[in-house]
Amino acid sequence: MQAKDKLRYIAYVRKSAEDKEKQELSHLSQIENIKEKFGHLNIVKWMPPESQSAFTQGRPIFQEMMRMLENGEADGIVSWHPNRLSRNEVDSGQITYALRSYLKDLKFCSYNFDNNPEGIMFLQFTMNQGQYQSAKQGVDVSRGLITKAGTGEKPGRVMPGYTKAPILDDYGQPVYRDKKIITHTVKDPERYEIVRNMWNWFLYDRLTPRQIWLKVNNETTYTTPLYKRRKDGKPMGGKPMPQSLVYRVLSSDFYIGNYYHLGKLYKGNYPNMITLEEYKLAQELLGAKGNKRLGGYDYAFAGMIKCGECGCTIQARHNTKYIKNKDRYKTYTYYYCSRKSMYRKCTQTKYTHAEEIERDIEMELSKFTIIPEFKDIALKILKRNHKVEVTDRKKIYAKLQTRRNELQDEIDKLLTWLHKEIIDEEEYKRHRDKLRGEMYAVDERLRSTENRTDNSTAMHEKAFSFAVNAKNNFSGGDVVTKRGILQTLGQTLTLKDNKLYIEPSEWLVPINEGYSELEKSYLYVRTNKKANSKELEKALLPIMETWRVQWDSNPRHPA
Numbered sequence: 001m002q003a004k005d006k007l008r009y010i011a012y013v014r015k016s017a018e019d020k021e022k023q024e025l026s027h028l029s030q031i032e033n034i035k036e037k038f039g040h041l042n043i044v045k046w047m048p049p050e051s052q053s054a055f056t057q058g059r060p061i062f063q064e065m066m067r068m069l070e071n072g073e074a075d076g077i078v079s080w081h082p083n084r085l086s087r088n089e090v091d092s093g094q095i096t097y098a099l100r101s102y103l104k105d106l107k108f109c110s111y112n113f114d115n116n117p118e119g120i121m122f123l124q125f126t127m128n129q130g131q132y133q134s135a136k137q138g139v140d141v142s143r144g145l146i147t148k149a150g151t152g153e154k155p156g157r158v159m160p161g162y163t164k165a166p167i168l169d170d171y172g173q174p175v176y177r178d179k180k181i182i183t184h185t186v187k188d189p190e191r192y193e194i195v196r197n198m199w200n201w202f203l204y205d206r207l208t209p210r211q212i213w214l215k216v217n218n219e220t221t222y223t224t225p226l227y228k229r230r231k232d233g234k235p236m237g238g239k240p241m242p243q244s245l246v247y248r249v250l251s252s253d254f255y256i257g258n259y260y261h262l263g264k265l266y267k268g269n270y271p272n273m274i275t276l277e278e279y280k281l282a283q284e285l286l287g288a289k290g291n292k293r294l295g296g297y298d299y300a301f302a303g304m305i306k307c308g309e310c311g312c313t314i315q316a317r318h319n320t321k322y323i324k325n326k327d328r329y330k331t332y333t334y335y336y337c338s339r340k341s342m343y344r345k346c347t348q349t350k351y352t353h354a355e356e357i358e359r360d361i362e363m364e365l366s367k368f369t370i371i372p373e374f375k376d377i378a379l380k381i382l383k384r385n386h387k388v389e390v391t392d393r394k395k396i397y398a399k400l401q402t403r404r405n406e407l408q409d410e411i412d413k414l415l416t417w418l419h420k421e422i423i424d425e426e427e428y429k430r431h432r433d434k435l436r437g438e439m440y441a442v443d444e445r446l447r448s449t450e451n452r453t454d455n456s457t458a459m460h461e462k463a464f465s466f467a468v469n470a471k472n473n474f475s476g477g478d479v480v481t482k483r484g485i486l487q488t489l490g491q492t493l494t495l496k497d498n499k500l501y502i503e504p505s506e507w508l509v510p511i512n513e514g515y516s517e518l519e520k521s522y523l524y525v526r527t528n529k530k531a532n533s534k535e536l537e538k539a540l541l542p543i544m545e546t547w548r549v550q551w552d553s554n555p556r557h558p559a
Contacts, residue, residue, distance in 0.1 A: 007075040007105055009043045010065050014050040014084045030080040033109040038078050041107065045074060057090045066094060069103055076105035082113075082126045092127040096120055153184055154259040154268060159252055160245065161195030161273060163188040163225065170415055170432075185270035192273070194222045195249060199274050202250055203281055206484050209246045216241050250282055284491060299333060300482045301357060301493075307337040308496025310346035314338070316354075335495060352498045358474075360500035361486060365471040368489070368504070371519065372468050400446050407439045 013030040027049040034043075045068070050061040062085070068074055079085055086092045095103070099120055106113045111126065113119055158164065164183040166174040174181045194216065201207040201215065216222050217240045224237040224245075249255075255273040259266055274282075299316035307314060315338045320331045333354035339346045411432055418428040466488060474485045486493070492503035 007042065008073075009038075009041050009076045009078045009105075009107065010045045010047060010068065010074045011043050011078045012047045012050075012062070012065055012084065013080065014052075014059075014062075030084070030109075033080055034078055037109050038107055041078065043078060053087070057088055059091075062091065066098065069098060072102070076103065076107065078107045080109045081111055082106075082108060082123060086127045092124060095127070096124055099123075154254075154266070157227075158185050158270075159254040160225075160241075160249060161188055161192045161255070162186065162270060163191075170411075185268065187271065188225075191222060191225075194220045196273055198246065198249060199255070199278065199282070202285065203278055206487060209250065210243065213241065213243045213246045216246075247286075251286060253279060255279065281491065285487060299335075300354070300479045301335065301486060304483070304486060305335070305357075305493040305495050305500070307339075307346060307348055308494035308501060309348050310337065310339065310341045310344040312338045312340050312346065314495050337495070348496065350498060352495060352500075356498060357495070357500050358482070361482075361489070361502070362471060362474060364489060364502045364504070365474060365485075368467050369471050370467045397446065400442055404439060404442045404446070407435050407442065411435050411439075 011031075011034055013027050013034070015027045015030070031046075031049075045065075047061050047065050050059055052059045065077070069077070077085070085095055095106075099106070099115060105115055106123070113123055162185050165186045167182045167184055169175050176182065197220075198212050198216065201212050202209070207215065222241050224239050224241065226235050226237040254268075256276050256279045257268045257270070257272045259268055299318075301314070302316040303313060305314040306312065314335050316333060316335050318331050318333045320329050322329050334351035335354065335357060336351050337346055337348040339348075414423070414428055414431055414435070417423045418425065423431075470485050470489070474482055477485065489504060490502040491505050494501045
């Protein structure tokens, strides 16, 4: 047998970049250990350091080393520890098989190996133990993430507009668990308002996702958050918002407090950015914005309407005919059910002319049309009421803020008593948790008070502007204008027996239900009594107040 000092060795080092092996020695440390302990050996090849985990097979440098050994280019391996060579069953079997055939020796800095049956058996045990530890660590990490998800905290990164911040103790220091800082999801001070505006632009200004993308990158300071890559630690992010991210934001239910982990839905404990009603409306609009084109021709309402019988999408087509007596061509547009349902047969085989659909839309718009002069006086009344509400809100807010400061003082006083040993730790925690619960309730009321009437004036003005102009804008508008008005007008659109049925957007309903009586009162006072502006306001005020309460309580009002 060849003497061991004459054997040719290959030096192999591996440092996984994965977190679960970050406690292992670095590449340089392994190399220094090998040179120090085995500098007298005939090392004919230093393999390039490998950074791929040995938990799964397929490491290219490891396989190249085994190929060299099998071809007789070397006789043995020098490494820091057996777990550098393998943490999986396949590679472990490859090494032990090689020891029984062409591999003559193994040398380790932190493990003694004898090339005999007992030595190979213990080597197998050591490598299997490394595989077990890696697998167990992975299970423990997974179990920890599931536990974390169950507490209302999403593992990993959060959606734009939010960020992870350390949980602080009573002294303002980060709280640790297993040597890691515990974090929770909070509003991102740099990006929260920008992302909230994205929802407003989509829901209430009816901008397309592409228009929102351009607006964010051209008119705001938004950049993607900075983070370090796991493999090389280099910083990433700090760039403009990609267009795909707009669609991810608008389709994510993370903003109503939901998130998924390993396929399971969890409820988050962070503040919602939008309401459930706003989220549902956004998904309807996203669905309506798909399938607008068919065969390269732009149709105003294709993809927005559902069949009233089977629920499938209404498609469109056009046909161009030559009108002989007028010596010109005319294009006719038809709408029809796609009839793609696998579960329900559909008898809606007739085509509906675009003119019939537009007539139904104009009839619906008539229900929500108000005279321009009424808009001005109604807004004047609402703005005056808004000023009163703002004053009341400021008083409520000041009282709540005073109470919050009192609660914080009481918590600070408890901490002082604890340090002076006036109370014990158990009593301190009991009283502190009670005060914190009350403080949480006060914070919720503060947030509610902040948001209650901030946008009501702009909200009413937007609704009134739509009600004054929508019908005229629709009749003379292009394809994009008509599509936008229909999206604003109706939240559910169905076509059945050549008739378009529109369930109006909820924020428009008060106009249909309350405006008629208001207009009659307005016209009566203006015509019969020839009242001036102040008298008109006085006559309208009682009915206006009732209407406003109904209006402001609507969940889909365009704030």
